[in-house]
Amino acid sequence: MLHILLRRALPVALAPATALLLIAAAPAQAAQTVTIGNFTFGPEALTVKAGTTVTWINGDDVPHTIVAVDKSFRSRVIDTDERFAFTFTKPGAYAYFCSIHPHMTGKIVVTP
Numbered sequence: 001m002l003h004i005l006l007r008r009a010l011p012v013a014l015a016p017a018t019a020l021l022l023i024a025a026a027p028a029q030a031a032q033t034v035t036i037g038n039f040t041f042g043p044e045a046l047t048v049k050a051g052t053t054v055t056w057i058n059g060d061d062v063p064h065t066i067v068a069v070d071k072s073f074r075s076r077v078i079d080t081d082e083r084f085a086f087t088f089t090k091p092g093a094y095a096y097f098c099s100i101h102p103h104m105t106g107k108i109v110v111t112p
């Protein structure tokens with residue numbers, strides 16, 4: 001009986017726990033934040049080292065998305081106070097925009 005309960009509960013319970021562990025395991029300097037406010041990505045351009053996880057937080061009261069021009073990452077629709085995170089492993093310049101409001105643009109520059 002117990003193993004049946006565990007098999008049902010584990011996939012649901014593990015997903016958020018795993019995400020938290022990954023965030024906790026990352027060095028402090030390997031995390032950067034972009035805040036969305038007033039239909040603007042702030043900072044609009046951000047330079048990080050390869051391996052850095054960038055987290056976008058929607059501070060607006062309307063939903064947004066974060067979509068890479070080269071399609072290397074794409075968020076779901078992010079509502080108010082929701083987040084999207086992506087870890088940049090390859091150096092390069094990654095231009096992105098909001099697919100709902102395409103005039104919203106930003107750039108992540110990844111250095112080796």
Ligand SMILES: [Cu+2]
Pocket residue numbers: 063064065098099100101104
């Ligand atoms: Cu938007």
